[in-house]
Amino acid sequence: xxxxxxxxxxxxxxxxxxxxxxxxxxxxxxxxxxxxxxxxxxxxxxxxxxxxxxxxxxxxxxxxxxxxxxxxxxxxxxxxxxxxxxxxxxxxxxxxxxxxxxxxxxxxxxxxxxxxxxxxxxxxxxxxxxxxxxxxxxxxxxxxxxxxxxxxxxxxxxxxxxxxxxxxxxxxxxxxxxxxxxxxxxxxxxxxxxxxxxxxxxxxxxxxxxxxxxxxxxxxxxxxxxxxxxxxxxxxxxxxxxxxxxxxxxxxxxxxxxxxx
Numbered sequence: 570x571x572x573x574x575x576x577x578x579x580x581x582x583x584x585x586x587x588x589x590x591x592x593x594x595x596x597x598x599x600x601x602x603x604x605x606x607x608x609x610x611x612x613x614x615x616x617x618x619x620x621x622x623x624x625x626x627x628x629x630x631x632x633x634x635x636x637x638x639x640x641x642x643x644x645x646x647x648x649x650x651x652x653x654x655x656x657x658x659x660x661x662x663x664x665x666x667x668x669x670x671x672x673x674x675x676x677x678x679x680x681x682x683x684x685x686x687x688x689x690x691x692x693x694x695x696x697x698x699x700x701x702x703x704x705x706x707x708x709x710x711x712x713x714x715x716x717x718x719x720x721x722x723x724x725x726x727x728x729x730x731x732x733x734x735x736x737x738x739x740x741x742x743x744x745x746x747x748x749x750x751x752x753x754x755x756x757x758x759x760x761x762x763x764x765x766x767x768x769x770x771x772x773x774x775x776x777x778x779x780x781x782x783x784x785x786x787x788x789x790x791x792x793x794x795x796x797x798x799x800x801x802x803x804x805x806x807x808x809x810x811x812x813x814x815x816x817x818x819x820x821x822x823x824x825x826x827x828x829x830x
Contacts, residue, residue: 582817584612588619595621602629602817603636603762604810606648610639619644626651627669629818631730633761634672641670650675652728656714658698660684661728674727683711690719690731719748731755738767740775740799750775750800757791759783762811764824765802776804776828780811804828 570576577594580586582605590596599622606627609619622644627637628651637648647666652675653659661684663669663676678684683695692715699712719731732752737744751765754777762780779788785805792801806828812820 582608582813584609584614588612588614591619591621597621597623598626599624600626600628600651602813603627603632604813605817606632606640607636607810610636610643616644619646622646625649628653630762631675631755632669632672634670636761637666637670637672641666652676652730654714654716656700657694657696657716660694660716663727668727674723674725674729676728677726678728684722684728686722687715690721691715691734692718692720692722692728719752732763738775743799745775745800747775750777750802753792753796753800754779754802757781757783757788760788762819764811764819764821764828766821766825766828768829774803775801776806776825777802778806778808778811778824778828780808782809783807 577590577596579590582601587599587605587609599619606625623646625640625644625646625648627648632648632650641647648669649666650663650669651659652661659679660682661676661678663674668674668676681696682698685693685695687693693713694716695711695713697710697712699714717734719734721729721731723729732748732755734748737746739745747765747767751763754760754763754765757779760779760781760783764778765775767775781788785807789801806824812823814820
């Protein structure tokens with residue numbers, strides 16, 4: 570904006586509306602969240618409607634590889650994963666789109682961003698863009714921040730997200746980390762997104778919402794192979810995709826209401 574780059578502010582994240590904006594303004598970059606790209610892939614719009622598109626960037630939540638693959642097949646453009654936060658700005662970017670296509674990672678750290686491994690599958694992010702007000706981790710010109718996400722850095726130097734660090738709750742007298750439960754559910758085949766929570770902030774039972782087309786009995790059977798009963802959700806909600814807010818983010822409050830009634 571400061572350099573005068575033209576920006577098209579779409580009125581609503583629906584495929585037909587996006588196609589209309591492309592037909593009128595011919596934008597070249599499409600930044601979106603996973604539900605937007607899934608909607609475009611499943612829509613009946615003509616791929617020629619997005620002919621001006623040269624770069625598609627997905628952020629805000631993990632993008633299922635099957636969505637990335639279907640989008641590339643329909644529109645002949647790879648989706649590039651982007652990972653960042655309000656506290657840090659950009660953290661990593663998939664420059665080639667290969668990692669996003671394979672569901673492998675959210676790419677390598679961006680230029681001038683330092684990412685350090687910590688214990689417990691956590692990372693520390695340091696860069697000049699990290700917020701600095703009262704930041705005790707600031708070193709010289711670099712601010713430091715530990716995101717709430719569980720992540721690791723693989724042999725390629727790419728960042729792989731494993732879910733968010735969940736709160737610890739009591740279930741049948743045992744302590745359960747909700748982040749660990751969510752991470753296990755994300756590893757189930759055919760699961761595109763996961764939300765895990767409890768009815769109250771400190772105690773179970775555990776409820777889970779999954780964006781998947783699989784049957785519940787099959788998911789439970791797969792979980793029983795390596796997951797203790799007290800770590801298995803008691804309340805389930807299976808959806809083809811999660812509801813979103815006006816900003817295109819997952820509507821977690823709506824999921825909680827649906828899971829627990």
